[in-house]
Amino acid sequence: MTTATAVGLRSERGPILLAIMVTTGLVAIDATILATAVPTLVAELGSFELFPWLFSVYLLTQAVTTPLFAKLADRVGRKPVILVGIGVFLVGSILCGLAWSMPALIAFRAVQGIGAGAIGPMAITIAGDIYTLEERARVQGYIASVWAASAVIGPTLGGLFAELDAWRWIFFINIPLCLLAGWLLARSLNETVERSPHRIDIAGGALLVLSLGLLLTGVLQGGVSWPWLSWQSAVVFGLGTVLLVAFVLVERRAAEPILPGWVLSRRLLLTTTLISVGVGAILIGLASYVPVTLEAALGVSPLIAGLALAALTIGWPISASLSGRLYLTIGFRQTVLIGMVLVLAGTAVLAGTAASPSVAFAAIACFLTGLGLGLVATPTLIAAQTSVEWNERGVVTGTNLFARAVGQAVGVAVFGAVANGLYRAAGGAGALGEGASGAVDPVAIIPASQAVFIGALLCAIATAIIATTMPRDRPAATMGS
Numbered sequence: 001m002t003t004a005t006a007v008g009l010r011s012e013r014g015p016i017l018l019a020i021m022v023t024t025g026l027v028a029i030d031a032t033i034l035a036t037a038v039p040t041l042v043a044e045l046g047s048f049e050l051f052p053w054l055f056s057v058y059l060l061t062q063a064v065t066t067p068l069f070a071k072l073a074d075r076v077g078r079k080p081v082i083l084v085g086i087g088v089f090l091v092g093s094i095l096c097g098l099a100w101s102m103p104a105l106i107a108f109r110a111v112q113g114i115g116a117g118a119i120g121p122m123a124i125t126i127a128g129d130i131y132t133l134e135e136r137a138r139v140q141g142y143i144a145s146v147w148a149a150s151a152v153i154g155p156t157l158g159g160l161f162a163e164l165d166a167w168r169w170i171f172f173i174n175i176p177l178c179l180l181a182g183w184l185l186a187r188s189l190n191e192t193v194e195r196s197p198h199r200i201d202i203a204g205g206a207l208l209v210l211s212l213g214l215l216l217t218g219v220l221q222g223g224v225s226w227p228w229l230s231w232q233s234a235v236v237f238g239l240g241t242v243l244l245v246a247f248v249l250v251e252r253r254a255a256e257p258i259l260p261g262w263v264l265s266r267r268l269l270l271t272t273t274l275i276s277v278g279v280g281a282i283l284i285g286l287a288s289y290v291p292v293t294l295e296a297a298l299g300v301s302p303l304i305a306g307l308a309l310a311a312l313t314i315g316w317p318i319s320a321s322l323s324g325r326l327y328l329t330i331g332f333r334q335t336v337l338i339g340m341v342l343v344l345a346g347t348a349v350l351a352g353t354a355a356s357p358s359v360a361f362a363a364i365a366c367f368l369t370g371l372g373l374g375l376v377a378t379p380t381l382i383a384a385q386t387s388v389e390w391n392e393r394g395v396v397t398g399t400n401l402f403a404r405a406v407g408q409a410v411g412v413a414v415f416g417a418v419a420n421g422l423y424r425a426a427g428g429a430g431a432l433g434e435g436a437s438g439a440v441d442p443v444a445i446i447p448a449s450q451a452v453f454i455g456a457l458l459c460a461i462a463t464a465i466i467a468t469t470m471p472r473d474r475p476a477a478t479m480g481s
Helices: 014-033 035-045 053-076 078-097 102-130 133-163 174-188 202-221 231-253 261-265 267-298 302-330 332-352 359-386 390-425 445-467
Strands: none
Touching: 014 078, 014 102, 014 133, 014 174, 035 102, 053 078, 053 102, 053 202, 053 390, 078 102, 078 174, 102 133, 102 359, 102 390, 133 302, 133 359, 202 231, 202 390, 261 267, 261 390, 267 302, 267 332, 267 359, 267 390, 267 445, 302 332, 302 359, 332 359, 332 445, 359 390, 390 445
């Protein structure tokens, strides 16, 4: 499927590239549009203590279904899987817009997450299928532009709908986008797949959902709904651990496991997967606590706080679009290590200035971190894709994105538990998280956010150490496609 023809929207493969960009935009805008409208949403639906689940349940269902869809795509093809994902995401968006309570909205966000679990990995896998390694370096610029535009469009639309008291349109706006993405893919993408009998690992998927769901519930609700040292915590964590062990045992015997053992038995795939976990944790730590800290501690407007965080989502696509030139010249490992140096610098600045927050320093730290993550996330994923054949590329892509989503889901739970504990210990009341600034104590927020930013720095250090263990590779330009 890979040919050395022109790359761009006007080329022969241009319609497919456009379809990939629109499809990526679905997930990219959804990642940023909701946070700015959370206060308005909570004011109408209530249940402030439940709102962190709007993010956690989405990330959980996305994480769990990503490898399942990826495995299925290697059997039946990318096109049917991504079209089903867009359909599920569309249904979830409509249901979210019609939600009548916070529990209902959380349940419908889970449906959205299932759709995103198919959309994200399939868009990236299709790009890996139709473009050679050298071409992918240029294509990254097009895909990165979608994330850059979404970094501005998402928060702006979310804030606008919140100002107009029309938060439901945050979800209804996905209707035309889903229809356009589905039409472009159905019309442009043609693939020939040698279909073979396959067995879906339903048992493995169910055990993974239940185990991670229980463990995240324990972390999010411990110290809030019940004491950490209580029978409730013991039951939730104990049962979650038992089901996770059962998942591992089932995967060993499954004919077609959703997380095949060979993925983690190869050094390159293992290191890139672990790096992806770190990327997810670092990303969610900054995204969750930079805005609320600046708004509460300094009294700045949500717009200013959002712009400080936007520096991260602007830096990421800039470096991601340039990463191709680097890994073609110096190799994947060296590119990732350069990126980790920038991530360490950014998180160190944020942790070092947390005691005396500053919009300028926060923006600089976020921009440096974003630049670094762009040089880490994209090259590690492409390195993993390049190391396998077509029939394994879906699983490898799905595993990488699954790891990032798990890092985000676990990160938001762990950071939230630590921050809430320190916040209450410092005299604050209530809970912390995106959109909580209206009720946040400006004094108590300092130790809480400082702990989160130090945690992000520790994650960066651990991820950098893992990056040094990546196999040494020659420049990608000499590796062929």
